[in-house]
Amino acid sequence: MKTKKRKAPLIPKTVTSLRKARAITSSFHKLTSKAEEAKARGDVKGLKAARTELEALGGRQAYQEASIVTTSRSRHTSKWVFSKLTSLGMRPARGKQPLELLEVGAVNTQLLSVPWLAVRAIDLKSCHPRIEEKNFFDLRPEYNYGAVVCSMVINCVPSPEARGRMLKLLHQHVCPGGLVFLTLPLRCLTHSKNITWEQFAKVIESVGFVIESSKASPKVAFFCLQKPKTGEEARRPPPSARGPPEGILCGKGPARATSTFGVTLRDEAELPATHGR
Secondary structure, eight states, rough: OOOOOOOOEEEESSOOHHHHHHHHHHHHHHHHHHHHHHHTTOHHHHEEEEEEHHHHTHHHHHHHHHHHHHHHHHHHHHHHHHHHHHTOSSSTTSOOOOEEEEETTSSSTTTTTTTTTTEEEEEEOSSSSSSSSOOOGOOOOOEEEEEEEESSGGSSSSSSHHHHHHHHHHHHHEEEEEEEEEEEETHHHHHBOOOOHHHHHHHHHHTTTTTEEEEESSEEEEEEEEETTTTTOOOOOOOOHSSSSSSOOOOOOOOOBBBOOOOOOGGGGOOOOOOOO
């Protein structure tokens, strides 16, 4: 009788409740933003307090464990990626070469398990043998991926300039005609004192992407970006793709400005080495 081979476990979980996992990820993003704001204004005491709260929360380890729980229960991102690749005719036919895909900030093996995808999954701190422990900013762009998935990562990058650099690098990693699937907390665009949904869309276009589509769940913003094929002029995305989904309020008023998320585009020569998620 054959014994079933056990799957390699993700990092040991102390977080099992979905409700608790969501609370941890939400608190982590808020405290990270709080620390960033304190650092920007030179508030040493405030920065120390934010870092102490992050340590009490469990730090990046707790955040990663919570992310594993939330993504394994919902699968929203992977389902969205599968659906888009299929509807846009990018899913390879049976017997054809798998589509090359780079997953940045991987916390599970959902994409790695798909037979028609050739996935390179990376994260700063690997939680699985199949996920490579690698800093995205250390990867040399080769313009060869048919798709790149960057889910809930850009918001963990510590500065507006580094986030701009991340967008530029994502553009360089994907091949002409390829897609980038980008997600971030919705509050980064609805409650930021620095950027709105419309402004974020303009930054994306400035990098060279076309917004193929966008949508929002109660807590997450989803952007499907396409790099125009060589020689093809970047077409203007439809208003529904550039603007926030119906019912999503964006603004910088005092009542809504509780996030410091922002993105700044600068020349690569001006940017120091960066470490994100």
